[in-house]
Amino acid sequence: MKIATWNINSLTVRLPQVLDWLAANPVDVLALQELKLTDDKFAHAAFKNAGYESVCFGQKTYNGVALISKSPAQQVVRNIPGFDDDLARVISGTFPLEPASGAAADTDQTMRVVGAYFPNGQAPGSDKFEYKLAWLQGLRAWLRTELVSHPKLVLLGDYNITFDDADVWDPEGMRDQIHCTDEERYELNALIALGLTDAHRLFPQASKSYSWWDYRDFGFRRNHGMRIDHILVSQALKPQVSACRIDKTPRSNERPSDHAPVVLELS
DNA sequence: ATGGCCATCGCGGATGGA
Numbered sequence: 001m002k003i004a005t006w007n008i009n010s011l012t013v014r015l016p017q018v019l020d021w022l023a024a025n026p027v028d029v030l031a032l033q034e035l036k037l038t039d040d041k042f043a044h045a046a047f048k049n050a051g052y053e054s055v056c057f058g059q060k061t062y063n064g065v066a067l068i069s070k071s072p073a074q075q076v077v078r079n080i081p082g083f084d085d086d087l088a089r090v091i092s093g094t095f096p097l098e099p100a101s102g103a104a105a106d107t108d109q110t111m112r113v114v115g116a117y118f119p120n121g122q123a124p125g126s127d128k129f130e131y132k133l134a135w136l137q138g139l140r141a142w143l144r145t146e147l148v149s150h151p152k153l154v155l156l157g158d159y160n161i162t163f164d165d166a167d168v169w170d171p172e173g174m175r176d177q178i179h180c181t182d183e184e185r186y187e188l189n190a191l192i193a194l195g196l197t198d199a200h201r202l203f204p205q206a207s208k209s210y211s212w213w214d215y216r217d218f219g220f221r222r223n224h225g226m227r228i229d230h231i232l233v234s235q236a237l238k239p240q241v242s243a244c245r246i247d248k249t250p251r252s253n254e255r256p257s258d259h260a261p262v263v264l265e266l267s
Numbered sequence: 268a269t270g271g272c273c274a275t276c277g278c279g280g281a282t283g284g285a
Contacts, residue, residue, distance in 0.1 A: 036275070060276095062284090120284055122285090178285070179285065212285070214271090214272075215285095216273090219272090
């Protein structure tokens with residue numbers, strides 16, 4: 001089975017591209033970020049016609065997240081329980097999981113999928129940066145308990161954080177800049193310390209693999225990008241992970257999102 | 268180079284993104 005994430009930077013603009021991509025790349029769950037529309041404008045019918053269920057958590061103009069899936073999402077939760085937030089950044093659901101071969105009959109056959117649009121943070125030291133760090137701490141506190149109730153968990157989305165210099169086209173130029181500060185990377189590694197693994201680095205990957213490229217200055221053509229969209233898997237799910245890849249294809253579309261989809265495969 | 272692009276709101280140009 002396959003689980004994917006894609007920051008589509010406006011569903012209004014990108015809906016045809018999302019439907020085209022799903023037709024060419026069927027997945028069990030697709031987490032979307034930056035819908036930039038209210039729930040009443042979400043295209044449930046278009047996804048239904050394509051064979052997908054959908055749940056969304058939108059708001060006007062900014063943010064907004066959704067889960068598109070073959071099986072309907074169960075136990076849907078919006079945003080981070082225990083962390084007050086006016087912005088629509090997180091949507092979680094439980095989905096059936098094909099059992100690993102040889103798994104005992106009593107093995108948990110569901111997985112928890114947490115789709116998230118992490119705050120950008122704008123600039124180190126800004127109010128938005130402080131909000132980003134507080135949000136990350138709120139996410140971590142909630143995930144610690146969520147992992148107890150749902151051992152098989154995937155946290156995926158636009159993290160707006162790079163792990164290290166390998167995720168950045170210009171590490172010197174981006175040193176201590178937003179997405180690359182020690183504070184952000186500390187929080188990202190604190191998520192890892194909960195027992196999560198970066199699926200991308202479980203497998204050989206091309207060097208300079210990025211998930212986002214600036215619209216300006218021919219960023220994509222010159223591969224001036226960063227890897228900021230991640231799929232983290234829990235320890236209980238990790239043995240089933242068989243591949244993780246970034247699909248750069250739609251970044252060459254007309255009017256592309258600045259982000260590429262990232263796809264996880266489970267055996 | 269103090270920027271370059273894109274989306275939103277809304278009809279000019281500010282704001283946010285990354």
